Amino acid sequence: MFIQLNSHTIEKLEKSLGERPGYFKLFFDTEGCGCNGMIVIQVISEPHATDIEVQKEPFTFFVDRQQESLFDEQMRLEADENYPSFRLSSDSSLLGSNIRVKDIR
Numbered sequence: 001m002f003i004q005l006n007s008h009t010i011e012k013l014e015k016s017l018g019e020r021p022g023y024f025k026l027f028f029d030t031e032g033c034g035c036n037g038m039i040v041i042q043v044i045s046e047p048h049a050t051d052i053e054v055q056k057e058p059f060t061f062f063v064d065r066q067q068e069s070l071f072d073e074q075m076r077l078e079a080d081e082n083y084p085s086f087r088l089s090s091d092s093s094l095l096g097s098n099i100r101v102k103d104i105r
Helices: 007-017 065-071
Strands: 001-005 024-031 038-044 051-055 061-064 072-079 087-089 094-099 102-103
Touching: 001 007, 001 051, 007 038, 007 072, 024 065, 038 094, 051 065, 061 065, 061 072
Parallel strands: 001 072, 024 061, 038 102
Antiparallel strands: 024 038, 051 061, 072 087, 087 094
């Protein structure tokens, strides 16, 4: 899996980490959203046993092994210029818009 990040996205993700160490996890959250679920970018301190590393640079990203099939092999993560959200897309589909970062460290 490869997640393409532009410079603005890298800058916003760096701000999400702050001064504390952490990793990013693409997570399809169905908890309490009252819908079919939505993608969230979690900031985690350590991966779970079921998480797999999908990218190392410029940030380490993880995905839960059971959710890996929900994501495409090559994707683009783009930060919104005027709003604290992201958009995840691939050549074949829009996987999510208005994606938020949730720090659970």
